[in-house]
Each structure stands twice: as structure tokens, then as C-alpha cells.
Amino acid sequence: MTAIKESSTIQENKKYALDQCPVIYVMDKIGGYWKPIILFHLIQGDKRYSELKRAIPQVSEKMLIQNLKQLEADDLIIREAKPEVPPYVTYSLSKAGRGLQPVLEAMASWAFNDIDGNFGRRVS
Amino acid sequence: MTAIKESSTIQENKKYALDQCPVIYVMDKIGGYWKPIILFHLIQGDKRYSELKRAIPQVSEKMLIQNLKQLEADDLIIREAKPEVPPYVTYSLSKAGRGLQPVLEAMASWAFNDIDGNFGRRVS
DNA sequence: CATGATACATACTTTAGGGTAAGTACTTGT
DNA sequence: ACAAGTACTTACCCTAAAGTATGTATCATG
Numbered sequence: 001m002t003a004i005k006e007s008s009t010i011q012e013n014k015k016y017a018l019d020q021c022p023v024i025y026v027m028d029k030i031g032g033y034w035k036p037i038i039l040f041h042l043i044q045g046d047k048r049y050s051e052l053k054r055a056i057p058q059v060s061e062k063m064l065i066q067n068l069k070q071l072e073a074d075d076l077i078i079r080e081a082k083p084e085v086p087p088y089v090t091y092s093l094s095k096a097g098r099g100l101q102p103v104l105e106a107m108a109s110w111a112f113n114d115i116d117g118n119f120g121r122r123v124s
Numbered sequence: 125m126t127a128i129k130e131s132s133t134i135q136e137n138k139k140y141a142l143d144q145c146p147v148i149y150v151m152d153k154i155g156g157y158w159k160p161i162i163l164f165h166l167i168q169g170d171k172r173y174s175e176l177k178r179a180i181p182q183v184s185e186k187m188l189i190q191n192l193k194q195l196e197a198d199d200l201i202i203r204e205a206k207p208e209v210p211p212y213v214t215y216s217l218s219k220a221g222r223g224l225q226p227v228l229e230a231m232a233s234w235a236f237n238d239i240d241g242n243f244g245r246r247v248s
Numbered sequence: 249c250a251t252g253a254t255a256c257a258t259a260c261t262t263t264a265g266g267g268t269a270a271g272t273a274c275t276t277g278t
Numbered sequence: 279a280c281a282a283g284t285a286c287t288t289a290c291c292c293t294a295a296a297g298t299a300t301g302t303a304t305c306a307t308g
Contacts, residue, residue, distance in 0.1 A: 008293065009267060012182075022235035023160035023228050029238075031155060032295075036147035049255055058136075060297060065256060075243070085305055086254045096243035103234055104147050106227040111146035114153075119199070119220035132263065133297060156265075173285055184267060189286060209275055210284045 029074045030100065034059050034067045036107075039093070042077060043101060046092040076100070153198045154224065158183050158191045160231075163217070166201060167225060170216040200224070 004011065030036055034056070041047060041055050053064060068091060071077045076097040082088040113119060128135065154160055158180070165171060165179050177188060192215060195201045200221040206212040237243060 004294070021161045021164050022232040023164060024157060025235040025239070026231040027155065027157070027160060031151065033148060033151070036151060037145045040145050040147060061256075063296065089255060094243070096238055099234055099237060099243055103227070103230040106230045107150040108146040110223055110227055111149040113223060114220055115149070119218070119223055129263065174283080185286075187266065213285060
């Protein structure tokens with residue numbers, strides 16, 4: 001999964017940041033452009049791999065599974081594969097994943113306020 | 125500020141994501157490893173440039189101002205420079221910046237719950 | 249018998265983010 | 279005269295994230 005170099009300053013700093021700031025901990029798990037979108041779609045309900053693909057046409061298949069695998073590894077989503085022969089794989093939110101709903105909602109609310117200029121400065 | 129290529133798929137996708145998902149809008153503004161840390165420190169109160177530097181020793185000066193400039197451009201923080209001659213520059217949260225507090229708090233709360241295993245799976 | 253649908257995997261390349269290190273301008277202290 | 283503190287700026291390089299383009303296995307359908 002694009003193996004990372006252990007001996008880089010970036011990784012050292014990441015570790016530090018993780019201890020120092022819980023926000024970084026979250027960013028580490030839902031950061032990147034596609035993860036929040038995927039979670040957003042899964043909040044609406046369980047979805048098959050192909051459903052997600054169609055729901056988010058801009059994401060490449062590589063990015064989609066890569067992010068799904070990472071989210072699964074971080075216990076944010078649950079993958080269930082039925083042993084059928086046109087494969088049938090469903091992704092759903094785990095307990096931890098559902099726990100992110102307030103975060104995503106707070107973000108969404110802030111975003112709309114900021115876009116609407118409710119914080120001033122932009123509309124003044 | 126590390127000029128970006130307009131004609132890249134990444135940028136196209138960013139624009140799409142911004143429309144589709146408010147969470148991405150937030151990520152676009154407070155994403156990256158240092159921004160949330162900086163905001164975190166500024167929530168505790170206004171700080172001088174050098175105070176921030178000392179508070180976050182791991183961040184390089186380049187990253188620090190770069191992020192401060194971006195946060196300022198996004199109207200999340202306010203820069204105030206006293207026209208003194210050892211320069212005296214203070215950074216504080218704007219209204220929009222303070223509006224992020226619930227987001228950061230929701231994240232922090234989730235992070236602690238996840239670390240403590242309150243979502244299960246990790247302790248079980 | 250070849251195409252399409254399913255859910256991936258893998259190699260190869262580009263791009264943006266981040267790191268290192270040095271320099272600027274101006275003043276105070278020694 | 280020189281170092282140190284202030285708040286930056288700039289140039290160069292490396293790494294990780296993301297994109298492009300393929301290939302895999304299985305079965306159903308035309």
C-alpha cells in the first residue's frame with residue numbers, strides 16, 4: 001500500500017503530532033480527500049463496492065479500494081463478502097465509524113456557515 | 125507557496141469534492157499536519173510567532189509561516205503586526221476560526237474514545 | 249466464444265507537501 | 279564589531295499521496 005519509509009523526518013513528526021494533538025489522530029484516519037466522502041456516503045447506509053464506485057465517479061478504483069482497506073484496517077468500516085460468484089461485497093460503518101458522525105456533522109455545519117459568510121469577513 | 129499545477133486531475137477532483145462534500149471543504153482549510161495543531165494552540169489564546177515556534181518545536185519555520193499564511197488567507201486567523209522594530213506579530217483566531225472549536229472538540233472527543241477502546245474491537 | 253459485470257491487484261508516473269539550510273533587515277546588548 | 283533575537287523568505291531536494299493503465303478470476307449472457 002505504497003510502503004512508507006520509517007527513517008524519515010515526516011514520520012517522526014507524525015508520531016509526535018499524534019501524541020500532542022488528538023485532532024491529528026483523527027486526520028491520520030480520515031485525512032485525504034476520499035475518506036471523508038466515503039464515510040459520508042456510508043452514513044446514508046451500507047453500500048456495495050460497485051455502488052460506492054458509481055456514487056463517487058471521480059475516484060479511481062485504486063484510490064477507492066486503497067481507502068476502503070485503510071478505513072477497514074482502522075476499524076472504521078466493516079467489509080462483508082458473500083461467498084457468491086459474482087462477488088457481493090458490502091461496506092458498512094463500524095461503531096467507531098458511526099462515532100464520527102458528530103465530527104462530520106460539525107464540519108458540515110461549519111462549512112455551510114463559512115460558505116454562507118455567516119462568520120463575516122467574506123460578505124462583510 | 126509551492127505553486128500548484130492548474131491542469132492536473134488532482135485539482136479537478138478537489139473542486140468536485142468541494143461541491144459534493146462539505147467535509148472536504150473543511151479538510152481543504154484545516155488539512156495538513158500542522159494547521160490543526162496551530163489552531164489548537166491558538167484556541168488557548170493569542171500567540172506571537174516566536175511563541176508558536178517554541179510551543180511547536182518540531183515544525184520548521186517554513187512550514188509554520190506557510191501554514192499561518194494559508195490560515196490567514198482562509199480567514200481563520202488574524203495577523204497583527206505592531207510597527208516596532210524588534211517586530212511584534214500576534215496571531216489570533218478569527219470568528220470563523222473560533223467557529224472551528226466544536227469541530228476540533230468533536231474530533232478530540234472521538235480520538236480519546238477511539239484510543240481508550242470505547243468503540244470496542246480494539247480491546248475485545 | 250467473446251463481452252460484460254463483479255471486486256479487486258499491481259506496476260509505473262506525476263504532483264504536492266514537507267524538510268533542510270541558508271539569507272534578509274533591523275536593533276539591542278557586550 | 280559581532281552575536282542574538284525578531285519575523286520572515288527563498289532555493290533545492292525528497293517522500294508520500296494520488297493518477298493512469300493494465301491484469302486477475304469467475305460466471306452469465308448473447
